[in-house]
Amino acid sequence: MGLNLESLTIRYGSAPPAVQGVSLALGAGRIAALIGPSGCGKTSLLRAVAGLVPVAEGRIRVAGTDVSGVAPEQRQVGMMFQDYALFPHLRVDQNIAFGLHRRTRAERERRVAQMLEMTGLADLAREPIHQLSGGQQQRVALARALAPQPRVMLLDEPFSALDVELRERLAHEVRQILRQSQTTTLLVTHDQSEAFALADEVGVMNAGRLEQWGEPQDLYLQPATPFAADFVGRGTLISPALGQALGFGPGVLPEIAAPDGGPPHWLLRPADLCIADEGIPPGSAARPVLSAELVRKSFRGADWLYTLRLTALPGPQGTAPEVRVQVPAWSRHDCGTALPLRPAFRPLHPAPGMDVPSA
Numbered sequence: 001m002g003l004n005l006e007s008l009t010i011r012y013g014s015a016p017p018a019v020q021g022v023s024l025a026l027g028a029g030r031i032a033a034l035i036g037p038s039g040c041g042k043t044s045l046l047r048a049v050a051g052l053v054p055v056a057e058g059r060i061r062v063a064g065t066d067v068s069g070v071a072p073e074q075r076q077v078g079m080m081f082q083d084y085a086l087f088p089h090l091r092v093d094q095n096i097a098f099g100l101h102r103r104t105r106a107e108r109e110r111r112v113a114q115m116l117e118m119t120g121l122a123d124l125a126r127e128p129i130h131q132l133s134g135g136q137q138q139r140v141a142l143a144r145a146l147a148p149q150p151r152v153m154l155l156d157e158p159f160s161a162l163d164v165e166l167r168e169r170l171a172h173e174v175r176q177i178l179r180q181s182q183t184t185t186l187l188v189t190h191d192q193s194e195a196f197a198l199a200d201e202v203g204v205m206n207a208g209r210l211e212q213w214g215e216p217q218d219l220y221l222q223p224a225t226p227f228a229a230d231f232v233g234r235g236t237l238i239s240p241a242l243g244q245a246l247g248f249g250p251g252v253l254p255e256i257a258a259p260d261g262g263p264p265h266w267l268l269r270p271a272d273l274c275i276a277d278e279g280i281p282p283g284s285a286a287r288p289v290l291s292a293e294l295v296r297k298s299f300r301g302a303d304w305l306y307t308l309r310l311t312a313l314p315g316p317q318g319t320a321p322e323v324r325v326q327v328p329a330w331s332r333h334d335c336g337t338a339l340p341l342r343p344a345f346r347p348l349h350p351a352p353g354m355d356v357p358s359a
């Protein structure tokens with residue numbers, strides 16, 4: 001086994017626990033990412049695995065060994081920080097050799113050469129750090145952390161200092177490097193697309209607890225809790241009655257077991273609804289229409305995310321339920337506007353002879 005956490009709890013003073021009862025199992029050589037809102041305990045958990053924060057309750061096992069009370073430098077856990085913490089006045093190869101002081105000179109040179117090769121830095125080996133770009137520095141930091149062959153590698157917001165385009169490219173490169181070195185890795189990021197691009201497994205944290213742990217696609221398709229549904233993919237769990245009022249028949253929206261053991265809910269994503277009078281595809285004009293009022297909107301670049309109140313449907317306490325709808329970037333509606341909604345056209349089970357383009 002790579003990394004196991006058993007009922008891990010972390011406290012700072014008398015405040016409520018920063019991490020509470022988190023258990024997870026990460027297989028050897030696998031890559032996992034923790035995501036969750038700011039302050040949910042991601043970094044605290046990572047730092048506890050590194051031994052930088054004491055554990056109040058629970059156990060941490062690295063490759064089967066309980067390291068909960070072991071000093072950080074004896075855990076064989078590598079950590080790469082947001083700011084890389086490189087030595088700017090030293091050369092690339094000297095930075096990579098930093099954690100290898102206990103090895104013989106020949107061993108050290110061999111390992112540094114290996115790491116330079118693996119991270120594509122061989123041509124820059126003798127350059128001083130301060131002359132490198134952000135992306136190159138990021139690779140040096142990774143090479144330095146991997147050089148002592150840690151049993152577990154921890155990455156804290158590894159790309160936060162880089163621009164978006166570089167982040168995407170490096171995420172793939174870093175994944176390849178970690179794969180090649182078969183290093184069990186746990187990383188923390190606030191960027192979901194980064195987590196999904198890099199990780200085999202993703203953990204969703206909320207208020208110190210691990211809400212869900214699973215493969216990225218399962219997290220999206222089968223969120224375990226309303227929080228996970230909302231946080232990953234801005235989904236909302238709605239009652240089947242509301243789903244039917246919105247015009248969905250049974251079996252159209254994914255069914256999710258209610259957390260309290262009650263009747264299952266339906267998972268509504270922002271792409272499942274659209275504004276009734278816009279871009280009506282053939283065959284869907286006759287679908288039911290429900291009136292709603294635009295409450296909030298946020299521009300996301302490629303589209304808008306609208307939050308609408310279903311004014312025709314008072315909820316259980318007399319409050320109208322809200323839904324989120326993804327609308328095209330060119331849409332222009334003011335908050336307070338009444339907008340008719342209908343289910344988005346989605347041929348789940350194309351009729352025989354229907355021409356559905358393949359992906």
Ligand SMILES: Nc1ncnc2c1ncn2[C@@H]1O[C@H](COP(=O)(O)OP(=O)(O)OP(=O)(O)O)[C@@H](O)[C@H]1O
Binds near residue numbers: 018
């Ligand atoms: N050294 C510390 N002393 C006291 N409280 C702390 C300390 N570090 C973190 N906390 C608190 O613990 C909680 C979890 O913080 P943590 O940094 O682990 O969250 P996070 O999910 O990594 O947040 P972010 O995404 O903003 O970095 C927060 O309430 C924070 O204020």
